[in-house]
Amino acid sequence: MTAPHLEILDLGCTRGDRPLFAGLREHVAAGELLHVAGSNGSGKTTLLRTLCGLSRPAAGEIRWRGTSVRLLGDQYRADLAYVGHKDGVQGELTAAENLETLSCGAGASAADMRRRIDAALERLGLAAYAPYPAKLLSQGQRRRLALARLLVQPKPLWILDEPFTALDATSCRLVAALVSEHLAGGGIAVLSSHQAFDIAAAEVKRVDLDSLGARAFAWAGEPEPRPERAGHPA
Amino acid sequence: MARAEPIPSGPEPVTLELHRYVSPKTFYPLAGRLIPWFGGLTALLLAVGLYYALFIAPPDYQQGESVRIMFIHVPAAWMSMFVYVVMAGAGAVGLVWNAKLAEVLARSCAPIGAWFTVLALATGSLWGKPMWGTWWAWDARITSELILLFLYLGVMALQSAIDDPKRAARAAAILALVGVVNIPIIHFSVEWWNTLHQPASVTRIGRPSIHISLLIPLLLMAVAFMLYFVTVVLLRMRNEILERERHSAWVTELIQSADAEPAPPAAGNRPRGVAG
Amino acid sequence: MVSLRRAQDALTPVIFFAIVVALFPLGVGPEPGVLAMLAPGVVWVAALLATMLSLPRLFANDYADGTLEQLLLAPQPLAVLVLAKVVAHWLLSGLPLVLLSPLLALQMQLPADALPTLVISLLLGTPVLSLIGAIGAALTLGLRGGGVLISLLVLPLYTPVLIFGAGSVAAAATGLDVEAYNSLLGAFLILALTFAPWAAAAALRVSLD
Numbered sequence: 001m002t003a004p005h006l007e008i009l010d011l012g013c014t015r016g017d018r019p020l021f022a023g024l025r026e027h028v029a030a031g032e033l034l035h036v037a038g039s040n041g042s043g044k045t046t047l048l049r050t051l052c053g054l055s056r057p058a059a060g061e062i063r064w065r066g067t068s069v070r071l072l073g074d075q076y077r078a079d080l081a082y083v084g085h086k087d088g089v090q091g092e093l094t095a096a097e098n099l100e101t102l103s104c105g106a107g108a109s110a111a112d113m114r115r116r117i118d119a120a121l122e123r124l125g126l127a128a129y130a131p132y133p134a135k136l137l138s139q140g141q142r143r144r145l146a147l148a149r150l151l152v153q154p155k156p157l158w159i160l161d162e163p164f165t166a167l168d169a170t171s172c173r174l175v176a177a178l179v180s181e182h183l184a185g186g187g188i189a190v191l192s193s194h195q196a197f198d199i200a201a202a203e204v205k206r207v208d209l210d211s212l213g214a215r216a217f218a219w220a221g222e223p224e225p226r227p228e229r230a231g232h233p234a
Numbered sequence: 235m236a237r238a239e240p241i242p243s244g245p246e247p248v249t250l251e252l253h254r255y256v257s258p259k260t261f262y263p264l265a266g267r268l269i270p271w272f273g274g275l276t277a278l279l280l281a282v283g284l285y286y287a288l289f290i291a292p293p294d295y296q297q298g299e300s301v302r303i304m305f306i307h308v309p310a311a312w313m314s315m316f317v318y319v320v321m322a323g324a325g326a327v328g329l330v331w332n333a334k335l336a337e338v339l340a341r342s343c344a345p346i347g348a349w350f351t352v353l354a355l356a357t358g359s360l361w362g363k364p365m366w367g368t369w370w371a372w373d374a375r376i377t378s379e380l381i382l383l384f385l386y387l388g389v390m391a392l393q394s395a396i397d398d399p400k401r402a403a404r405a406a407a408i409l410a411l412v413g414v415v416n417i418p419i420i421h422f423s424v425e426w427w428n429t430l431h432q433p434a435s436v437t438r439i440g441r442p443s444i445h446i447s448l449l450i451p452l453l454l455m456a457v458a459f460m461l462y463f464v465t466v467v468l469l470r471m472r473n474e475i476l477e478r479e480r481h482s483a484w485v486t487e488l489i490q491s492a493d494a495e496p497a498p499p500a501a502g503n504r505p506r507g508v509a510g
Numbered sequence: 511m512v513s514l515r516r517a518q519d520a521l522t523p524v525i526f527f528a529i530v531v532a533l534f535p536l537g538v539g540p541e542p543g544v545l546a547m548l549a550p551g552v553v554w555v556a557a558l559l560a561t562m563l564s565l566p567r568l569f570a571n572d573y574a575d576g577t578l579e580q581l582l583l584a585p586q587p588l589a590v591l592v593l594a595k596v597v598a599h600w601l602l603s604g605l606p607l608v609l610l611s612p613l614l615a616l617q618m619q620l621p622a623d624a625l626p627t628l629v630i631s632l633l634l635g636t637p638v639l640s641l642i643g644a645i646g647a648a649l650t651l652g653l654r655g656g657g658v659l660i661s662l663l664v665l666p667l668y669t670p671v672l673i674f675g676a677g678s679v680a681a682a683a684t685g686l687d688v689e690a691y692n693s694l695l696g697a698f699l700i701l702a703l704t705f706a707p708w709a710a711a712a713a714l715r716v717s718l719d
Binding site: 381382384385387388391392395396400401404405408409411412413415416419420422423424426427430 | 645649650653654655659662663665666667669670673674677705709712713716717719
């Protein structure tokens with residue numbers, strides 16, 4: 001299996017029929033962090049969801065380990081962990097149960113899973129809340145629970161949409177540390193954030209969607225010919 | 235959308251050729267040129283067909299003059315089915331190949347098909363009145379047409395409930411495909427139900443034994459309806475294209491040259507989507 | 511697991527079922543002959559409406575809190591996950607209807623020998639209703655108009671099941687053989703089990719695009 005690396009080729013996204021950005025090209029290798037920046041409405045969440053495969057891009061391709069993500073299908077999703085805007089936390093289940101259900105089918109034994117879940121909750125300071133229904137947790141605690149999922153099942157690619165939202169300073173540092181460790185272990189992380197953060201990475205690549213969006217993007221499958229890419233299959 | 239099986243993605247070189255010919259931008263003027271021709275043919279054939287139907291075809295020995303309704307009812311019923319299949323097919327093409335024109339076609343078909351269904355129902359009811367004495371009877375064909383009408387209304391309701399045109403087109407396509415698969419089952423069920431509950435004394439709206447003099451107007455009307463469908467669908471598609479493409483350069487140019495005055499701000503300046 | 515904890519949600523369709531059937535005698539008069547003739551259709555239509563009532567709940571909560579997204583990102587095939595959800599949903603919403611139906615049918619003066627047929631027809635039919643309904647629920651995620659819109663989409667598709675389901679009970683009430691009906695309903699069930707989860711999965715992906 002090839003080393004984890006993510007390629008984004010000429011990606012263009014729309015919201016409905018309205019173009020958001022076009023021509024995004026990036027290559028993210030193991031240990032690297034891709035920081036998606038942009039003002040509200042510039043398409044950060046859309047980009048992250050497209051990278052997950054939840055949204056279909058208007059143009060371009062995403063490749064994981066060299067193969068198109070569309071061809072990989074389930075295989076890509078097996079390598080991917082996503083924490084989106086919504087926490088993905090079910091209020092009726094306890095904190096521990098939440099982590100259980102979302103990690104089922106991992107192949108690890110039940111005891112092993114239990115240990116990992118406990119360790120994850122411990123790490124994120126939620127051990128005390130394990131037996132309580134998640135709806136009793138505060139917003140910040142729920143966010144941490146959503147992020148705890150990342151620790152239960154190790155996956156090479158992390159895609160995080162505004163992970164620092166609703167977190168206090170200590171928690172922010174904790175999450176930053178988690179991501180740094182993940183990267184140090186050879187993983188890849190893509191995240192969007194308004195806030196400044198301090199994550200140790202082999203390299204931090206930055207994408208500014210505001211500047212990308214300014215390029216002309218004509219929908220209907222006919223991107224306006226861009227002079228610097230004449231002859232490139234549109 | 236990632237799925238287990240590979241799906242051809244839009245911008246691959248193979249489909250690029252098609253893109254040039256079936257993009258909304260090239261289709262728009264092409265449709266514009268075709269519409270007058272189809273419209274003219276429609277009018278002509280309708281006139282001829284109606285003349286045949288009303289004056290030349292002989293009255294049925296059993297049903298009298300009211301059999302003439304058949305010349306509208308039967309082609310309308312055929313068209314209602316045909317248009318649904320076209321809608322489902324176009325929806326499928328739009329889903330698999332992400333083809334905008336197919337989506338536009340599917341969306342344009344729905345109201346036309348629905349009206350054909352209403353026409354079939356109304357004429358069926360008119361036809362049945364002299365025979366059954368009631369305005370409505372649960373004849374197998376009428377009941378099937380009624381359910382078909384609900385299927386159409388469902389597709390239209392779904393599309394109008396979704397703001398995002400892409401999602402609307404895809405959702406409607408899935409619904410239409412589920413519908414098209416179910417139509418034979420529904421038809422079979424209704425037929426069976428009808429034979430079970432039909433008292434023997436009630437005559438079915440059977441087609442009178444097909445005589446050549448009846449066949450000609452029937453086919454003429456069928457072709458006329460088909461041409462009508464093509465004309466109207468082209469018209470609707472042009473409107474739909476303008477609506478969906480209103481942000482693009484060629485549409486704004488079109489509006490500008492048509493008005494010969496400064497273009498209005500991009501029609502319906504939509505507020506930027508929530509949370510990019 | 512989650513549904514068990516939202517017990518009151520699961521009860522609503524069942525109560526609705528009971529109320530609707532109880533309304534009919536109030537509407538058409540208590541004459542046994544009339545009621546008995548209407549019974550198969552009434553019970554079936556009420557079960558159908560009660561199932562439809564429970565449909566929005568199938569995906570809506572998971573959609574709202576983000577767990578549905580995670581489901582779409584799971585490495586397991588989505589159709590399988592959808593099937594699991596629908597089965598769970600049916601066990602909580604559909605099965606109670608099946609179990610309650612004999613009582614309500616007796617209220618409608620259905621002859622006792624037709625009761626087993628009623629239960630079997632609902633046992634075979636309500637899963638089909640849930641499966642087809644799942645497609646409707648998936649298509650209408652997050653839209654205004656919610657339950658009513660689902661009804662419009664899904665009711666035409668329900669007609670074959672209704673025709674044969676109610677038909678089988680009516681046949682049983684008059685002493686006819688119901689073998690053919692059951693096989694047909696069974697065939698519908700197999701067809702629905704095979705195709706509906708897949709269509710619903712596709713619809714989910716479209717809705718979450």
